[in-house]
Amino acid sequence: MAKKEDIFLIIILLIIIVVLAWVIANLDILFPTPGAQALIESIA
């Protein structure tokens, strides 16, 4: 039978994996960057 601390480790790891996967899937929303056209316009 799995120990309590093993279950705790698995849960913590799963939470971190889900959070990281969510962050990676939503990089465009979390770190918005202007497109090439908008960038050229902002510099000009």
Add this chain to the structure above:
Amino acid sequence: MKETTLLKKAIRTAYDNKKLFFLSIFLDILFFFVYGFATAPIYLKLMANVNIIGAHAGEAVKTATRDSQSMFSALSSEVIAPYFNNIIWLLLILAATTYLTYCIFQAVNWKIALQLTGKKIKYLDYLKKFLLLNILWFILFALYYALGLVVDIRKILISTLMQTQASNTLNVVLVFYLIFIAYFAVISYIKLNLRKSISTGTSKIKQLLPSILLIAVYLLALNIVIKLLASIHPLAGIIIGFILLLPAMTIARIYISLTIQKM
């Protein structure tokens, strides 16, 4: 026992335990794919932010020079600062992703190598120690990465501003630093104790060096062969590279595990 005898034993062990041997190879392939898929969007986002900073850099440096400000204040200007912060966050996400994928997949592979060489340990127990040990190795590796970046920037600045070639001394020092990290990290994956790993690594260096040199020479030769093949036919280079590299990685793990456990 001589190095070649241990190497033969490692190959024999892999041959006698085909299931675990192929599982280890499969996990290495999976690791490369998962790592690639997970980090590719982060690298793309990093590049996008670096490009934006690059596009605004000229103006920011001009303003900083005109107002006698430091380069740091140029980076913290209103236009650049958000993208500079993004880069720091993205690097942290990249580090966490790398750390997690590396630990989860490589812990299984090192556990397989230990199991094949007679050391019994549960995966979760091994994973716990592997996660803890790698915190130190990852911090040291991140330092290597950051120092490498500084050395490269210094090199570019010297070659553009002074019109001379910078010496490669710092690069050589960094390579030795990386070898130093890899050497003790590998020992710790088998010893599973930092203090014991450091004492074994320093006191048994003479016995360990031939085995590590043997692996290093093979990987170096493999690197040359793959590069040569890739220049002739890129796809052939990748396929043959994988065929030669993946079994070698698994055998190398078993071999190192045998060598260190014999001490």
